Amino acid sequence: MKILYPPFRENIEKNHLIEDNDTIILGFSGGKDSVTLLYLLQELKRDMDFHLVAAYFNHKLRTDAAKEQQWIIDFCRARHVELVTGSKDVIEFKDKHKLNLEHAASLSRYSFFKQVSSRYKNAKVATAHTQSDLTETFFIKLFRGSGLQGLSTIYSKKENTIIRPLLLFDQEEILAFLERNNIPFYRDYTNEEDRFLRNRIRHHVVPEVKKIEADIHQHIFKTVSIIQEEYDYFSETAKGILSTYLILGKVLPAGILKDYHLAVQRHIIREYIRLLKGNLLNIDFEHIEAVRTRHWEVEGLAIPGIELTFHKGFIFPKGFTVPGYYYSVSSPGSIKIKEIEKTVTVETTGSFQKPGDNNQIILPYSSVKFPLMVRSPLRTDKYVKINTTVNQKVIEMIRASGIPSELRNLCPVVLNGDGEIIWVTGSPTADGFKVKDKKGKEFLKISTLPFYPQTRGS
Numbered sequence: 001m002k003i004l005y006p007p008f009r010e011n012i013e014k015n016h017l018i019e020d021n022d023t024i025i026l027g028f029s030g031g032k033d034s035v036t037l038l039y040l041l042q043e044l045k046r047d048m049d050f051h052l053v054a055a056y057f058n059h060k061l062r063t064d065a066a067k068e069q070q071w072i073i074d075f076c077r078a079r080h081v082e083l084v085t086g087s088k089d090v091i092e093f094k095d096k097h098k099l100n101l102e103h104a105a106s107l108s109r110y111s112f113f114k115q116v117s118s119r120y121k122n123a124k125v126a127t128a129h130t131q132s133d134l135t136e137t138f139f140i141k142l143f144r145g146s147g148l149q150g151l152s153t154i155y156s157k158k159e160n161t162i163i164r165p166l167l168l169f170d171q172e173e174i175l176a177f178l179e180r181n182n183i184p185f186y187r188d189y190t191n192e193e194d195r196f197l198r199n200r201i202r203h204h205v206v207p208e209v210k211k212i213e214a215d216i217h218q219h220i221f222k223t224v225s226i227i228q229e230e231y232d233y234f235s236e237t238a239k240g241i242l243s244t245y246l247i248l249g250k251v252l253p254a255g256i257l258k259d260y261h262l263a264v265q266r267h268i269i270r271e272y273i274r275l276l277k278g279n280l281l282n283i284d285f286e287h288i289e290a291v292r293t294r295h296w297e298v299e300g301l302a303i304p305g306i307e308l309t310f311h312k313g314f315i316f317p318k319g320f321t322v323p324g325y326y327y328s329v330s331s332p333g334s335i336k337i338k339e340i341e342k343t344v345t346v347e348t349t350g351s352f353q354k355p356g357d358n359n360q361i362i363l364p365y366s367s368v369k370f371p372l373m374v375r376s377p378l379r380t381d382k383y384v385k386i387n388t389t390v391n392q393k394v395i396e397m398i399r400a401s402g403i404p405s406e407l408r409n410l411c412p413v414v415l416n417g418d419g420e421i422i423w424v425t426g427s428p429t430a431d432g433f434k435v436k437d438k439k440g441k442e443f444l445k446i447s448t449l450p451f452y453p454q455t456r457g458s
Contacts (some may be wrong), residue, residue: 030186369417
């Protein structure tokens with residue numbers, strides 16, 4: 001205990017993995033790693049005030065699963081450790097979601113841990129991953145052609161809800177600790193079977209690599225730490241871009257992508273998909289590239305868990321539409337249209353200023369009859385644009401401005417008190433409300449912001 005505990009405690013304190021009053025949900029399998037972590041956490045409880053709960057998940061994969069579970073129950077009872085158990089048919093889950101077995105087991109296990117965590121205050125899940133596990137995972141991801149995300153999957157601390165306190169130790173140190181302290185653990189016979197890729201890497205690849213570089217675990221740990229920092233930077237950058245440009249939380253103006261480096265483009269698409277789905281389950285590089293390179297095509301694209309529509313340079317979930325709305329404006333001021341997260345401002349001005357774009361208009365105050373109406377477009381809406389004679393459909397104007405039919409409600413229609421259309425945002429004002437005397441003394445300015453900021457290339 002004396003050899004592992006000091007660096008273990010130092011790592012906990014330095015990285016704030018555990019705080020007083022936390023509840024630590026230990027993912028407990030009875031294997032050598034989780035048994036070691038349990039012993040170290042129990043020792044830590046002498047120095048810190050936290051609640052420890054062991055959580056065992058039965059994957060129903062092995063013939064000795066019931067025997068293993070009973071061993072764990074007896075072990076935790078003997079150690080006076082609170083135990084929560086759960087189970088799931090992982091094979092059925094794997095087949096249903098078309099996953100490989102390891103991924104299906106991992107998703108099922110972490111779902112259980114999350115469920116257990118919800119029962120306790122200040123809960124954190126502690127898993128017993130070691131540097132050896134990180135090395136094996138690194139090689140698996142590398143052989144499968146993973147990018148930054150795949151190569152950085154095992155964090156020592158993730159979103160302050162998952163901690164991995166054993167990442168500073170390798171398997172040799174863990175085994176030496178158990179043997180030195182005569183601590184029993186449950187042996188999973190499948191760890192010896194080479195039919196699993198992870199086991200083949202553990203039994204054959206890593207030993208050969210160690211002949212070249214004995215400290216391979218420490219070097220890969222350092223490499224993964226660097227990759228994690230860079231992935232986090234790209235991920236946070238992409239989230240910031242989405243928070244600026246995403247419309248109604250679901251519509252991505254694809255034109256913004258061209259303003260960013262290819263690597264950032266991919267992260268924007270990845271975070272966009274994560275936002276829509278809630279996860280990146282079964283999403284791989286090919287799906288990211290399909291979205292990134294096909295966004296100008298007028299068609300849909302089905303990727304695992306979601307169908308996307310590509311229309312007029314916008315990407316959004318299939319079936320997405322903008323809700324309708326109706327507001328009354330009784331006097332100058334601002335009105336927030338919550339359905340489209342947009343504000344229309346009506347204000348008086350004593351001088352004529354030519355509008356800079358179609359997101360604002362100016363008209364003679366004398367032509368206005370309050371209350372004005374601001375509503376979503378109707379198929380029957382028509383008006384004559386300034387300096388023209390053709391009575392044009394509003395939906396055609398919106399289409400001509402580059403807005404797809406699914407999103408036309410992003411363009412509010414402003415009507416005079418008598419029901420006559422004054423303006424459709426993003427299009428020219430109506431001819432009947434044009435300013436004839438620019439030297440007049442009283443005008444009305446109506447404006448709104450574009451529904452996403454203009455990009456550098458706009």
